[in-house]
Amino acid sequence: MSRIAVFLLLLVGCRAAVQAQFADRPIVTRSDDARPIPEPAEGEFFARFYLADALVFRPMFDGLAPLRQRPAGDVNALDEVPDSTWFTNRIGVRSISPAEAARAADTKGAPVPPFEVTNAKRGGANPGFIAKDSRGIKYLIKFDTTDNPGQQTATNAIVQRIFWTLGYHTPSDYVVHFQRAQVTIAPKLHGKFHDADLDVMLKAATRRADGAFRATASQFLGGIPKAGWSDRGRRGDDPNDRVRHEERRVVRGLRVFAAWLNHTDMKEDNTLDMYEGEKGQGHLVHYLVDFGEAFGGHQSEKNQPQIGFEYALDWKNQSKAFVAFGLWHRPWEAQRPTRWPQVGFFSAVAFDPARWRERYPYTPFSLADRADLYWGAKLVMRFDRPMLEAIVATGDVGDAAASAYLVDTLLARREAIGRAFLDGVTPLDELTLVGATLCGVDLARRYGVARDGTLNHDGVRDPIAADGRVCMAINTEPGYHVARVAISRHGHTTPALEIHYVGGSSPHVVGLVR
Numbered sequence: 125m126s127r128i129a130v131f132l133l134l135l136v137g138c139r140a141a142v143q144a145q146f147a148d149r150p151i152v153t154r155s156d157d158a159r160p161i162p163e164p165a166e167g168e169f170f171a172r173f174y175l176a177d178a179l180v181f182r183p184m185f186d187g188l189a190p191l192r193q194r195p196a197g198d199v200n201a202l203d204e205v206p207d208s209t210w211f212t213n214r215i216g217v218r219s220i221s222p223a224e225a226a227r228a229a230d231t232k233g234a235p236v237p238p239f240e241v242t243n244a245k246r247g248g249a250n251p252g253f254i255a256k257d258s259r260g261i262k263y264l265i266k267f268d269t270t271d272n273p274g275q276q277t278a279t280n281a282i283v284q285r286i287f288w289t290l291g292y293h294t295p296s297d298y299v300v301h302f303q304r305a306q307v308t309i310a311p312k313l314h315g316k317f318h319d320a321d322l323d324v325m326l327k328a329a330t331r332r333a334d335g336a337f338r339a340t341a342s343q344f345l346g347g348i349p350k351a352g353w354s355d356r357g358r359r360g361d362d363p364n365d366r367v368r369h370e371e372r373r374v375v376r377g378l379r380v381f382a383a384w385l386n387h388t389d390m391k392e393d394n395t396l397d398m399y400e401g402e403k404g405q406g407h408l409v410h411y412l413v414d415f416g417e418a419f420g421g422h423q424s425e426k427n428q429p430q431i432g433f434e435y436a437l438d439w440k441n442q443s444k445a446f447v448a449f450g451l452w453h454r455p456w457e458a459q460r461p462t463r464w465p466q467v468g469f470f471s472a473v474a475f476d477p478a479r480w481r482e483r484y485p486y487t488p489f490s491l492a493d494r495a496d497l498y499w500g501a502k503l504v505m506r507f508d509r510p511m512l513e514a515i516v517a518t519g520d521v522g523d524a525a526a527s528a529y530l531v532d533t534l535l536a537r538r539e540a541i542g543r544a545f546l547d548g549v550t551p552l553d554e555l556t557l558v559g560a561t562l563c564g565v566d567l568a569r570r571y572g573v574a575r576d577g578t579l580n581h582d583g584v585r586d587p588i589a590a591d592g593r594v595c596m597a598i599n600t601e602p603g604y605h606v607a608r609v610a611i612s613r614h615g616h617t618t619p620a621l622e623i624h625y626v627g628g629s630s631p632h633v634v635g636l637v638r
Contacts, residue, residue, distance in 0.1 A: 146635030167351025184577030196373035222514030274466035276416030283415035347400035380500025420468025472536035501545035550621035
């Protein structure tokens with residue numbers, strides 16, 4: 125055979141070979157981002173500058189030079205998020221009981237009055253103070269706004285537990301009741317904060333029939349606070365922060381959870397970096413905080429039912445409404461407040477997860493891709509009625525019908541999340557490869573948001589069972605292989621899922637591309 129013929133055969137063989145995109149090695153389940161670092165700077169949040177930047181300057185400059193949507197940089201080879209200082213896998217990887225979800229981050233139990241006020245609360249619209257309970261544990265005590273008794277205190281406790289169950293780092297929040305006689309002022313505050321000041325603060329607080337005041341008690345986190353994380357870039361004084369925040373799935377995927385819970389107040393000052401550990405040997409842990417304006421809280425507080433549907437300054441929708449001279453019926457106009465002040469506007473009516481909007485444009489949300497949205501949706505779908513009932517009970521809503529309504533609404537919005545985002549990719553999950561048979565679960569079928577479906581692979585169609593289970597035969601000869609699969613249903617075929625695997629005597633999956 126001539127040298128030219130040999131060269132052509134080698135060339136054809138090279139072209140036919142599958143290029144190995146993933147290394148054949150154990151899957152990363154924990155990010156190495158807790159290495160000791162010097163204590164970072166304190167950091168400061170300037171609310172007016174942030175809002176002007178988010179509402180005016182960024183939309184203007186991003187319109188001229190749009191940010192590029194890149195694949196998430198904090199995922200492993202199986203397109204999952206490893207545990208990290210940002211996120212701990214919980215409901216996504218193991219069974220969570222209703223009792224555990226209701227307990228959430230709590231390790232010390234509910235606060236035990238009496239309280240001693242040690243400082244005044246700084247910032248925020250709700251009145252409050254910092255205090256120690258009878259055990260010496262420090263809490264931030266906050267009250268509901270005057271017009272919405274019971275709303276933000278209940279919401280904060282419920283939503284905090286949902287975010288913890290999802291996998292985020294959160295403080296421990298509780299609904300507490302106490303009598304005026306159970307609150308004193310620390311001696312160090314004498315001359316700065318008086319009983320009269322406390323009485324003015326308590327005058328507007330929600331009270332029970334027995335005269336007890338109702339509040340949220342948020343347990344102080346361990347470590348040293350270093351302000352919130354920015355929604356773009358990396359923190360320059362944290363060497364562990366190696367992925368730009370707008371490229372983190374745990375931040376972009378927050379869009380799904382925020383839409384589900386109507387957590388419209390997502391901005392830098394509702395996040396918190398804590399330096400935990402000995403000085404010079406510690407590291408930052410990234411928290412979500414302050415959830416009281418979720419559900420219908422933000423709408424009620426601002427008396428603006430369009431929150432959740434439009435940005436505070438929404439160039440597109442507000443310009444469209446102006447040109448239409450009132451003839452365009454905006455989606456939020458179908459809303460009506462519920463009959464419970466502690467619930468407000470929270471509803472599944474007119475809820476479209478794809479069109480949901482936070483109050484102030486949050487860059488990672490606009491950059492969330494289909495894989496990010498799918499990841500968020502599959503976690504939301506794991507919340508069932510018993511778990512949500514247990515979590516809602518921690519909010520001490522005070523009305524059985526209102527509690528039932530909250531659970532029903534969360535479940536209805538959950539179904540909308542599944543319909544909107546699961547089929548944005550091929551929702552095949554829980555993959556197992558045994559011999560020459562590859563099996564998985566179609567999550568859209570499992571959770572009932574799809575009625576049927578077939579799995580397509582190399583011209584073969586395998587039926588998907590009612591519980592979502594489906595299996596297919598694949599080539600397991602020695603070497604690196606890629607199986608490209610998709611699901612067809614309702615006249616639609618999902619984008620192909622690439623399953624990268626190694627064949628041979630012990631075939632196994634090494635990576636996924638959604």
